[in-house]
Each structure stands twice: as C-alpha cells, then as structure tokens.
Amino acid sequence: MLDLSENIKRVKERINKALERSGRSGDKVTLIAVTKYVSPHIIKEAANLGLRHFGENKVQEAIPKMEELPEGLYWHFIGHLQSNKVKYVLPRFYMIHSLDRFSLAKEINKRAQQKGEAVKALVQVNVAEEKSKYGLSLKETGVFIEEVTQKYPYIKIEGLMTMAPYVENPEEVRSVFRRLKDLSLSIKVGGVELKELSMGMTNDFEVAVEEGATMVRIGTAIFGDTD
Ligand SMILES: *Cc1c(COP(=O)(O)O)cnc(C)c1O
Numbered sequence: 595m596l597d598l599s600e601n602i603k604r605v606k607e608r609i610n611k612a613l614e615r616s617g618r619s620g621d622k623v624t625l626i627a628v629t630k631y632v633s634p635h636i637i638k639e640a641a642n643l644g645l646r647h648f649g650e651n652k653v654q655e656a657i658p659k660m661e662e663l664p665e666g667l668y669w670h671f672i673g674h675l676q677s678n679k680v681k682y683v684l685p686r687f688y689m690i691h692s693l694d695r696f697s698l699a700k701e702i703n704k705r706a707q708q709k710g711e712a713v714k715a716l717v718q719v720n721v722a723e724e725k726s727k728y729g730l731s732l733k734e735t736g737v738f739i740e741e742v743t744q745k746y747p748y749i750k751i752e753g754l755m756t757m758a759p760y761v762e763n764p765e766e767v768r769s770v771f772r773r774l775k776d777l778s779l780s781i782k783v784g785g786v787e788l789k790e791l792s793m794g795m796t797n798d799f800e801v802a803v804e805e806g807a808t809m810v811r812i813g814t815a816i817f818g819d820t821d
C-alpha cells in the first residue's frame with residue numbers, strides 16, 4: 595500500500611540529515627515530487643500533504659493532469675524539451691530544467707517575449723558525458739550561458755541541472771555532483787547567479803544534497819514504483 599504521508603516524511607528527514615552531515619543545516623532544499631506516471635488524484639493527495647513543487651517530463655502527459663489540479667502549485671519541466679512544444683510549456687510551468695541547446699533557447703526567448711515575461715531556466719549539463727543523456731558538456735556550459743544571456747533577455751538562467759548515471763552505490767557518482775557545483779562557482783557571467791543546483795533523484799539524492807543540491811527531483815521514493 596502507498597503511504598504517501600510516510601514516504602514524504604521520510605524523504606524530508608533524509609534530506610535534513612544530509613544537510614546536517616554536510617554542514618548545510620541552515621540551507622533549504624526544494625523537494626520536487628516527480629509525477630510522471632502518477633495520476634491526478636494521487637498528486638492532489640501529495641499537494642494536500644503540503645508538497646508544492648512537482649516535476650513532469652512530457653508536456654502532452656502533464657497538461658491534462660495539471661488541468662485537474664488546483665492553482666498555486668509550482669510545475670517544473672524536467673524532461674527533454676522539443677522546440678515545437680515550448681509554446682505549451684511556457685504558460686504552465688514555473689521553471690524549465692532542461693535548457694541544453696541554442697535552438698531551444700531561441701524558441702523559449704521568442705515565446706517568452708510574446709508573453710512579456712522572462713522564463714526561469716536551468717542549464718542541463720551532462721557531467722558524465724553519457725551518450726544516452728542530454729545536456730551540455732562541462733566545457734561548453736560557460737560559453738553557452740554567456741551567449742544565451744547576451745542574446746536572449748527573456749531567459750533567466752538561475753542554475754544548473756544534471757542527471758547522474760545510475761549506479762548501485764551512489765557514492766560512485768558523488769564526483770558528478772561535486773563537478774556540477776564547482777562548475778556553478780567557476781562560471782562568471784554578468785547578471786547571472788547560478789544559485790540553483792537541481793541534482794539528486796531517488797537513488798542518489800542524499801549524496802547530491804551533501805554536495806550542494808538546492809533542488810532534488812524525486813519520484814519513486816515518494817510514489818513508489820509506478821511504471
Ligand atoms: C523520473 C525522473 C526523476 C525521478 O526519478 P526517481 O528515480 O523516480 O526519483 C528525476 N529527474 C528526471 C529528469 C526524471 O526524468
């Protein structure tokens with residue numbers, strides 16, 4: 595049986611313990627509940643239990659669910675984003691975590707300008723350079739942020755996002771998180787503060803928090819194995 599309340603409580607405790615262990619007790623981590631494969635009535639229950647941030651990775655699947663849910667929730671777009679879907683994402687999502695190429699930046703900027711409001715985005719970095727994952731390399735990221743900031747005023751880059759390789763023992767991917775944090779500190783672009791680090795999923799979020807995550811994206815530990 596799914597015990598949402600217990601699952602959420604336990605995830606929050608684990609986040610807090612990881613913050614304490616790493617001397618970040620005063621810091622806040624945004625818990626993004628990833629709701630792909632989760633039905634609206636369960637999401638509603640999670641919202642009633644106090645969760646406010648939710649993550650979806652497919653626009654077409656997210657929209658009908660979002661329409662059944664109350665206002666006042668923050669939706670994060672965490673999946674690969676095709677340029678022709680930007681127009682559906684923009685009015686509904688609070689933040690895009692998967693900005694990974696100029697053509698996408700151009701489209702986001704264009705749509706945001708039409709709306710007259712800048713869009714919050716994180717730049718996705720493929721730290722481990724896995725073939726199966728999207729994202730810029732560590733090397734490309736600084737120049738990318740500089741150029742996007744210069745050319746696309748309707749995109750507000752607030753930080754970086756990564757997905758670590760799946761491993762049995764999350765200690766093996768500690769260096770992935772550390773390199774993302776180091777990268778965020780090393781990039782100096784006027785007007786940009788890379789304050790958000792979206793990193794850590796069910797399998798590795800405690801290590802990610804220890805290495806400086808400010809947002810974790812968690813599905814399975816909250817909703818169980820739903821696929
Ligand atoms: C599915 C997904 C998650 C959550 O994964 P879990 O292992 O279920 O916690 C996080 N981030 C992204 C980008 C995802 O697609």
